Amino acid sequence: MPYFLDFEQPLSDLERQISELRRLSAGNGVDLTKEANRLDKKLEEMRKDIYSRLTPWQKTQIARHPERPYTLDYVRGMMEGFHELHGDRLFADDPAITAGFAFLDGRPLAVIGHQKGRDTRSRIRRNFGQAHPEGYRKALRVMRLAEKFGRPILTLIDTPGAFPGIGAEERGQAEAIARNLFEMAQIRVPILVIVIGEGGSGGALALGVGDRVFMMEHSVYSVISPEGCAAILWKKDKNDFSAEDYSKAASALKLTAEDLKRLGVIDAIIEEPTGGMHNAQDSDFLRIKELLINTLADLEGMSPEELCARRIERLYAIGNI
Amino acid sequence: MAWFKEDKVVEKKVKIPEGTWIKCDACAEIIYRKEVERNYMVCPKCTYHFRISARERISLLFDEFEETHGELAPADPLQFVDTMPYGERVRKQQAKTGLKEALICGNGRMGDRRVKAAVLDFGFMGGSMGRVVGQKIVDSVEEAIAERLPFISVSSSGGARMQEGIYSLMQMAKTSAAVARLGKASLPFISILTDPTFGGVTASFAMLGDVIIAEPRSLVGFAGPRVIEQTIKQTLPEGFQRAEFLLEHGMIDMVVERKQLRATVAELLTLLA
Numbered sequence: 001m002p003y004f005l006d007f008e009q010p011l012s013d014l015e016r017q018i019s020e021l022r023r024l025s026a027g028n029g030v031d032l033t034k035e036a037n038r039l040d041k042k043l044e045e046m047r048k049d050i051y052s053r054l055t056p057w058q059k060t061q062i063a064r065h066p067e068r069p070y071t072l073d074y075v076r077g078m079m080e081g082f083h084e085l086h087g088d089r090l091f092a093d094d095p096a097i098t099a100g101f102a103f104l105d106g107r108p109l110a111v112i113g114h115q116k117g118r119d120t121r122s123r124i125r126r127n128f129g130q131a132h133p134e135g136y137r138k139a140l141r142v143m144r145l146a147e148k149f150g151r152p153i154l155t156l157i158d159t160p161g162a163f164p165g166i167g168a169e170e171r172g173q174a175e176a177i178a179r180n181l182f183e184m185a186q187i188r189v190p191i192l193v194i195v196i197g198e199g200g201s202g203g204a205l206a207l208g209v210g211d212r213v214f215m216m217e218h219s220v221y222s223v224i225s226p227e228g229c230a231a232i233l234w235k236k237d238k239n240d241f242s243a244e245d246y247s248k249a250a251s252a253l254k255l256t257a258e259d260l261k262r263l264g265v266i267d268a269i270i271e272e273p274t275g276g277m278h279n280a281q282d283s284d285f286l287r288i289k290e291l292l293i294n295t296l297a298d299l300e301g302m303s304p305e306e307l308c309a310r311r312i313e314r315l316y317a318i319g320n321i
Numbered sequence: 322m323a324w325f326k327e328d329k330v331v332e333k334k335v336k337i338p339e340g341t342w343i344k345c346d347a348c349a350e351i352i353y354r355k356e357v358e359r360n361y362m363v364c365p366k367c368t369y370h371f372r373i374s375a376r377e378r379i380s381l382l383f384d385e386f387e388e389t390h391g392e393l394a395p396a397d398p399l400q401f402v403d404t405m406p407y408g409e410r411v412r413k414q415q416a417k418t419g420l421k422e423a424l425i426c427g428n429g430r431m432g433d434r435r436v437k438a439a440v441l442d443f444g445f446m447g448g449s450m451g452r453v454v455g456q457k458i459v460d461s462v463e464e465a466i467a468e469r470l471p472f473i474s475v476s477s478s479g480g481a482r483m484q485e486g487i488y489s490l491m492q493m494a495k496t497s498a499a500v501a502r503l504g505k506a507s508l509p510f511i512s513i514l515t516d517p518t519f520g521g522v523t524a525s526f527a528m529l530g531d532v533i534i535a536e537p538r539s540l541v542g543f544a545g546p547r548v549i550e551q552t553i554k555q556t557l558p559e560g561f562q563r564a565e566f567l568l569e570h571g572m573i574d575m576v577v578e579r580k581q582l583r584a585t586v587a588e589l590l591t592l593l594a
Contacts, residue, residue, distance in 0.1 A: 162524075164544030164552050169562060172572050174523035174543035181497035182529050186505070201481075201490060202524045202543070209494050223481050223490040223521075232483065233403040253486050254399050263398070265487050312498045316459060319452045319488035321393065 005061050007050060011275075014043045047275045054218070057247035059256050060226055062218040063197045064160075067278040070129075071098050071113030071156045074196065077285025078292070079104050079111065085142055087134075091171060094135030096127045096159070097207075099142040101151065105293050110146035112139045112207060113156030113196070129198075130163035133176035136206050140180050143187055152190040152296055155207040160225065162203030177206040184209035185312055188304035192295055194270065194288075195219045195257075196277075211311050212295050213265070215257035217272040221265070222255035229253055265318055345369050361579040370536050370579055372516060374418070375425045375442035378475055382583050383429035383438070390460055393453045394421040399486045407484040410446070418445045424454045426461040429473070431587045437465035440475040441522070448478035450522055451485035455492025458526060462499035466506045471590050475513045476527040479545075480520020493525035500529045509593040511586055514541045514564070514573065532589055533573040534582070535564035541573075 004012040018039045025032035054062070062068070075082050075098075082102035087093040098115040101108055114131065117123035139155075146153045162173055184191060191210035199208070199221030215221060224232075226249040230241055233249065254260075257269040270291065273284050299307065343354050347369035357364065361381055362371040379386045394411070401407040415421060423445035429438040439461050441448040458474070465472040481489040503510055512530025514523075516539035524543055527533075535541060542562040550557060560566050567573045577585050 162543065164549045166549065166553065166555075166557065166561070169542050169544065169549070170570050172528075172570070175528040175572060177524040177543070178493075178497055178526070178528040181494050181525060182501045182504075185494070185498035185501045202493060202521060205490055205493055206524075209498070221487060223486055224483050229483060252399070252401055252403070253483075255487065260487055263487060265491060312502065315491070315495050315498050318491045318495070319398065319485075321396070321452055321456050 003066050005058070005065065007054075007058055007061075011043065011047055011050065014039060014046065018043065044274070051274055051276065055247060056220070056250040056253070056256050056259075057226060057243070059218050060198075060220050060246075060250050062276045062278075063220045065276065065278050066118075068197055069277050069280060070118075070158060071111075071115045071196070074113070074156055074194075074285065074288070075102060075111055077280075077282065078289040079109075082111070085145075086138070088137035088141055090134065090137055092132075092134045094127075094132050094138060095125050096129050096131040096163070097135035097139055099138055101142075101146075104154075104289065104296075107296075109151050109296075110142050110153045111156070112142055112153065114159040114204075114207070116158060116197075127163060129159040130161060131159065131203060131206075132163055132165075132168045133171040133173050136162075136176040136180050139207055140183055143184065143191075147187050147189050150189060152192070152299075153187070153210075154192045154194070154292065155210065157193065157195040157199050157204045157207055157221075158197035158219075159200045159203045160198055161200035162206065177202045180206040181209055185315070186308050188308060190296060190299040190302075190307060191311070192292060195221050195266075199255075200225060209311070209315070211299055211307060211314070212267045214268050214270050214291075215260060215266050216270050216277060217257055218276050219257060220250075220255040221257075221260055222253050224253070226250035226253060226255075263319070346371070363579050368537065368578070370516065370538065372443055372477065374444055375420070375440040375475075378440050378515075379425065379429070379438075381579065382440075382473075382475070382586070383431055383436075385430040386427055386438070387429075388425055388427040389464075390426055390457050391421060393457060395451055395453050395485070397484075398452065398488055399484070401484040401486070403484070410484070414445050418442060420445050422453045422457070423448050423450075423478075424457050426457045431583060431590070434471075434587060434590055435468075436471045436473050436590070437461045437468070438473045438475070441478050443477040443479075443517070446482060447480075448476070448522070449480060449482035449489070450478060450492050450496075450525075451482035451489045452492065454482075455489075455495050458492075458496045459499045462496075462503050462510075465508055466503055469506075469508065471509045471511065471594060472500075472503055473511045473513070473586060474526060474530070475515060476518040476522050477515045478518055478520070478522040478527075480522055480524075489521065493521045496526040497529060500526050504531075507594070509590060511589060513582065513586070515539050517541065519543070519545055528572070531593065532575075534575050534577050534585065535567060535573050536579055536582070537564055537576055539564045541567055 079102035084100040099112040116129040193210035229249040345364040348367035426439040514535040
């Protein structure tokens with residue numbers, strides 16, 4: 001049973017009608033295929049319509065959609081021969097971040113991304129994509145390997161944020177994030193970044209410093225979640241918050257791909273299929289793969305010094321006064 | 322996300338009541354104000370370090386200080402409105418503190434040593450980091466590189482400034498990149514953490530000092546204690562996220578009392594560069 005968001009409910013209803021028609025049509029000899037096809041078309045139009053008018057809060061919900069592709073789905077969709085590497089060599093392996101090497105169009109690269117789980121057990125194991133310091137330190141370890149062997153790096157961002165907990169603080173959550181920002185500014189190989197789902201604050205940015213930063217059309221990227229923002233702004237009991245409050249906060253934060261493109265924070269938006277990436281076909285992943293190959297080709301031929309200098313220039317230019 | 326939230330208690334601590342006598346926030350002792358001032362705004366009874374403004378900090382730390390980029394004031398890039406428009410909030414904070422922004426940067430002198438310095442003021446919107454704060458740090462660090470000077474920061478901040486949205490998040494990357502460039506130039510960076518320092522400031526330049534010093538009992542962390550308690554649904558252990566806790570966990574180099582701070586920084590600079 002596919003998962004439908006509130007605003008997708010009309011689609012769910014129509015889909016049910018269509019499959020009912022098809023079942024009847026097959027069952028008792030009355031040919032209702034025409035009618036079903038007509039409704040199919042209507043469904044597609046309706047989907048297009050809904051997805052062309054999404055509010056920032058609705059986009060936030062799509063970015064968190066439980067059937068949306070995660071890092072490992074992108075790896076499967078675009079790469080071959082992936083080998084995952086584990087552990088930060090200091091404390092533990094953090095399943096909230098996946099890191100390793102794979103081939104992209106026959107060329108090896110490092111791929112690192114937040115990883116959420118698909119069912120209750122794996123969601124808990126992966127801590128809902130909220131990394132601990134060891135996750136960021138594993139990411140940095142793999143980035144250093146990539147640098148050592150001259151492989152480009154792709155990072156995929158999808159996290160509600162870095163985990164706020166006792167162990168995380170004891171082991172230096174802030175230092176781990178800061179260290180990644182510091183090191184990523186000077187890594188001597190190309191870094192490409194795609195925000196694929198939730199770009200939750202410092203925990204997202206810790207994988208987010210790159211030469212080119214992309215956002216999927218329905219992903220979000222923000223300094224604080226709409227819920228966190230609403231809680232600070234309207235200071236009421238958690239249970240008193242309505243979808244409308246979150247909606248207002250999401251709009252105020254300017255967290256959509258379109259907003260961030262306009263604000264000069266990201267380089268380009270990657271179009272999603274109608275109905276979002278949870279309706280993606282193989283061709284959608286191949287399209288993204290193509291973009292990555294072309295972008296890496298653009299960066300090739302730049303000396304490591306020039307690459308780093310431009311990366312920092314790019315950062316310095318964001319929101320410059 | 323887990324940014325530190327100002328609560329009422331915090332707010333109360335910031336404002337030292339004007340007048341002849343003040344009450345210590347820690348031991349509740351009523352003390353003669355002049356006596357506290359003579360003691361570097363530290364309670365003579367219990368050594369509680371009162372929160373102080375950026376200007377007070379500068380006068381305690383440097384023999385001479387010349388402010389730079391003082392004209393930079395926040396704009397409202399997102400046209401952000403919460404309980405009041407961001408522009409109005411900024412004007413109120415400016416009137417309250419006499420500052421244009423939450424950070425003062427400039428050229429400092431400690432003995433015969435010149436340094437670049439940036440000092441956050443918790444009294445101005447919780448010392449939060451938006452575009453201007455980030456920009457001033459980057460500019461100071463770049464000037465330090467150009468003039469071959471050490472860089473010193475004093476932090477007290479709730480983290481990134483929500484009202485400037487994604488731009489405030491990006492300041493974390495900008496300031497960290499600047500510190501990386503400073504390191505490449507082999508110039509020392511001493512980061513001083515004071516009560517409280519959280520969120521986007523800790524998770525960027527403040528934790529990247531070559532040497533990190535904290536004032537006694539300062540609360541320093543990534544996520545604020547309330548956010549952590551709400552997430553894990555447990556009471557936090559005594560002393561959690563205090564300077565001494567960070568020292569014990571290997572996150573900072575030393576805990577230094579306010580009156581020793583200037584001498585310590587000066588000596589470290591001699592040892593490093």
